[in-house]
Amino acid sequence: MMLRQLGGIALALALLGGGYALVAQVAGERGIAPTAASADIEVRGIAVDVTANSPEEARAKGWREAQRKAWEKINGPRISDSQLDGLVSAVVIQRERLGPRRYIATLGVIFDRQRASGYLGGGQQAARSAPMLLIPVEVSGGTYTTFEQRNAWQRAWAEFNPGTSRIDYVRPSGAGGDSLLVNFGQTGRHSRAWWRxxxxxxxxxxxxxxxxxxDHQFPGGPVSATFTARYGPDSxxxxxxxxxxxGPDEVPAMLVRAVERMDAIFIAALESGKLRPDPTLRLGGAGDIDPAIERLIAIGRAVRERAAAEAAAAAAGNLPGTEIQPVTGGDTAEAAVRSIVVQFATPDAGAFDGALGAVRSVAGVRGLGVTSTAIGGTSVMSVSYAGTLEELAAALEGRGFAVRRGANALAISR
Known part of the structure; x- marks a missing residue:
């Protein structure tokens, strides 16, 4: 009887422990809510050190000095303090120490853009990017952390004001299920279904x-950091x-500078045309499927139909033959150039380069362009070919590829 009671108690404790483990995956202080994305002009990291007859007077003097320094930092023209007061919408206290007659602080100053534009001027707002999910990953001591626990890199992005940036950032707070959905493992996945x-x-x-x-050289010593900006499901x-x-005290300021520099990198990529949403991630609207995905689905359907036809022919004792139509066009006319989608397996970079080289070497290929790259998965290219789909398939089979045919599309593999 005692053994049964002890066994029941152990089972109950195990169940409670398992439930706690499940809750612990999303419990705790993980989230840092992002600041509001306003279009106002924000200048951070203004250091002041002033003295006065009282603490209140010292603080007011320090804030006014911070306003002047921030205005100079954004190349504002010379104006009076009363005019400058009318342009400031907020003063952000990043760090402060207040004494009987001294005020030492690091402050941020936010200027109202609408009122300040009369002095600074302002051009037309450039086109913004599509909504981009931001995944900040901090690597320290061999540990990759996103939202599993609060960290300085997550805080730096949460406090960044992207109101004037051309990038439309979607910044998770890290609370709730964010730590399960958006983590370091997500950055290494290639599955488009998972990403969508x-x-x-x-x-x-x-x-x-x-x-x-x-990288901390030693406890309390210098910290060197390497920052890498990546994009897309293929990273x-x-x-x-x-x-x-x-030293450790200067790390937050370093991360603030890194965030601003990364934002500039993302904006430059947008301007150069690199930062475009991957077409394989779009499902279209009103129930329509993206054309690239639709072509891949067509290849799959064609493969199934072909396999069914071959099975039926084998059962009847009559294996179907592949009829290849020659290129027509007479003595002076060249075969029409058509665009054919080719899906090719790319387990590694060597297979990717080898497939491109093999397709380029086929007679009749006028050009090709890679529309989707997935090292470790399946990539897609668009081939301009002077001939028929069957002729291109036969040429690739002659180069050792296993070829599956679809509606104006091929799937090849070694």
């Missing part, structure tokens, strides 16, 4: 990854750069 499901949760069209690798690298902080 995640992006749909946040109303985003594509993803941006911001990596920060922090394409845009640019990397390094910064250094003399």
């Amino acid at each position: 499901s995640t992006l749909d949760q946040y109303g985003a069209a594509d993803a941006l990854m911001a990596f920060a690798r922090l 394409h690298v845009l640019e990397s750069f390094t910064l250094k902080a003399e």
